[in-house]
Amino acid sequence: AQKVTQAQTEISVVEKEDVTLDCVYETRDTTYYLFWYKQPPSGELVFLIRRNSFDEQNEISGRYSWNFQKSTSSFNFTITASQVVDSAVYFCALSETITGANSKLTFGKGITLSVRP
């Protein structure tokens, strides 16, 4: 069975600090996809990134960067120079094939990030 572990439950930082959110996953699939979603207080899950299991290149998008390491089954997310607007719950998720072309997401429990001014 697939599993996503986000060991950190709550993180509080002061604005402009860098912060890393950890994600460890378990799967027996050889091809899989990893995701990060952001959930602000409004509740909607906002897609941030998708990474496929064959691509271990790190990715940077503005203040956001992701470090994917298959050897340790980790997909960590770093926010550089955090801002108050980054305050939200962040979920790491793993895709799992259901049948043929269809897949479902297995989510971790989420990390609540609070950025203080």
Added chain:
Amino acid sequence: ETGVTQSPTHLIKTRGQQVTLRCSSQSGHNTVSWYQQALGQGPQFIFQYYREEENGRGNFPPRFSGLQFPNYSSELNVNALELDDSALYLCASKQVRGGTDTQYFGPGTRLTVL
């Protein structure tokens, strides 16, 4: 804005009642999934619909059922509501292309069962 809409935003029901939640998919998306998110937890997969048929189901009892319509909108029905059904219900849509595509979520319906 993902283009996925859900209604209603909030709902209060009593134990034993039935409820219908609605979702309108993003244009061009032919697959819709429903997730239940209890307070302080990550979303849990309920089921997925593809071309109007259930295509996969999580660990939820049969009193959770769904429909997908030709225009790809969808409903989640829950019968005989229980207190533990209180949660945020999220709908997600995607365009299937080899099971790899990103699911885009709506704002959710918050259901409270008293």
